[in-house]
Amino acid sequence: MKATWILPDGRQITADVAQGRPLMEAAVDANVPGIIGECGGTMSCATCHVYVDEAWLTAAGSASDFEDAMLDATDAPRLDQSRLSCQLEMSPALDGIILRVPEV
Template sequence: MQVTWKLPDGAEITADVADGINMMEAATANNVPNVIGECGGNLSCATCHVYVADDWAEKTGAADEFEDAMLDVAEAPRRDTSRLSCQITASEGLNGLVLIVPGA
């Protein structure tokens, strides 16, 4: 699948991501700024916080209760479309996904 990250400065990074890879791993592999992934995808840091583009929010689904709790401690303000990107896994159904990276 292909994913595009929209950066706070208006730039975009687009990359091909293999099925099964999560969006935090994909972001760090593609040097997307502000997506850190400090806990390695274990749902305990919230440094992989992103906003899902409105068009994609339904397809990526909602955060479960554990992710929801972690989103409350994310550094950037939380929005309705906030997700922890380590909890979004690449699949063909998400081809074209757009993620918005919070400012630093």
């Protein structure tokens, strides 16, 4: 399965991602600039903030209440498409997902 991150300058990074793997971990392994994952996926830092491409919003689902609260702490502007990529786990439904890395 694949995920693509679009950087603020328009460059794209695509990586293979195993089922069940958080997209934050995949981004860190693929050296995606702007995705840090400081807290390791415990939803305590918001350094894995991404914008889910509008075509993928339904498949990605909505944020939990705790994730929703953490999204208020992001450095980049929060949008309707904002998610913490540590909370997005790769699945067949997300194969091909496009995530935009916010400019900070």
